[in-house]
Amino acid sequence: MMNPAQRATRVLVTGGGGFVGRPAVEALLRAGLEVHVATRDDRAAAGLDPGAIAHRADLLQAGASRDLIAAVAPSAVLHLAWCVEPGRFWTDPTNLDWAAASLRLARVAAEGGVRRFVGVGTCFEYDWPANGPCIEGVTPLRAHTLYDAAKAGLAAIIGAYFAQTGVSFAWARLFYLFGPGEDARRFVPSLARALVRGREARCGRGLPIRDFLDVRDAGAALAKLVVSDVAGPVNVGSGAPIRLADVAEKLADLAGRRDLLRLGALPDRPDEPPFVVADTRILRETIGFAPRFDLDSGLRAALEYWARPEGGDA
Secondary structure (H helix, E strand, C coil): CCCHHHCCCEEEEECCCCCCHHHHHHHHHHCCCEEEEEECCHHHHHCCCCCCEEEECCCCCCCHHHHHHHHHCCCEEEECCCCCCCCCCCCCCHHHHHHHHHHHHHHHHHHCCCCEEEEEEEHHHECCCCCCCECCCCCCECCCCHHHHHHHHHHHHHHHHHHCCCCEEEEEEECEEECCCCCCCCHHHHHHHHHHCCCCEEECCCCCEEEEEEHHHHHHHHHHHHCCCCCEEEEECCCCEEEHHHHHHHHHHHHCCHHHEEECCCCCCCCCCCECCECCHHHHHHCCCCCCCCHHHHHHHHHHHHHCHHHCCC
């Protein structure tokens, strides 16, 4: 457990210009912390909150992590950077590169005086129960793809390493996030974009049950985790089960275009797990996090985002 002198005051966020990174950076800034962001992308850097300090760094390059830690001298690290291209990241060999880069970052962080390190994983690390929530430290883990295997393996290795260095380590497992800035190919934006443009919103039957959380709340949860002394895995989700079909119908109703929704127009994915939902007791009771946005308000924000010209193609 960290003493008050060890608590985060200067935080380095890798991947801070991404979908999850931006709201996490904004939440850390609201908490009064000095926030530094490492990014490879000039466009992502340009879109950062002006209160953040951007650093151009490619963590896949040897020596980049050491130079970055030396330049920033953070007291805490929130590590989000990874390969996340939809449809590709599950099997992308770059997962191996990011696992190696993350190991380097963990080592130089400990050697550089970092006292708190929060890594970010995925709900796909779990061996999902058929009809119950995933519970940290209780629900077994199981590899499904290269992506989640790399994440789970990384968490185990750096957790063991940090245990002998005195670094406080937490591992956030993200569930189904949605919101402004999400990749257009994912479930919520693919439907929202079609609905606001007056096109058919086509999807499968929507039978699987999922756990959806507004990405702005996810960012706030990560920020709260960074400044806490909670160690080990922490689920970041809503804890509220909902069928994909119900999400699709809510979106269509909020857009006033139920006539455009086409449930069952696309084939169901044969490998879809039926139930993926978080147990959020650690997030709520131990960390003290409460979401600001309910599902309807989050879906409205997604619709508003995709209705803007910059939200996607015309």
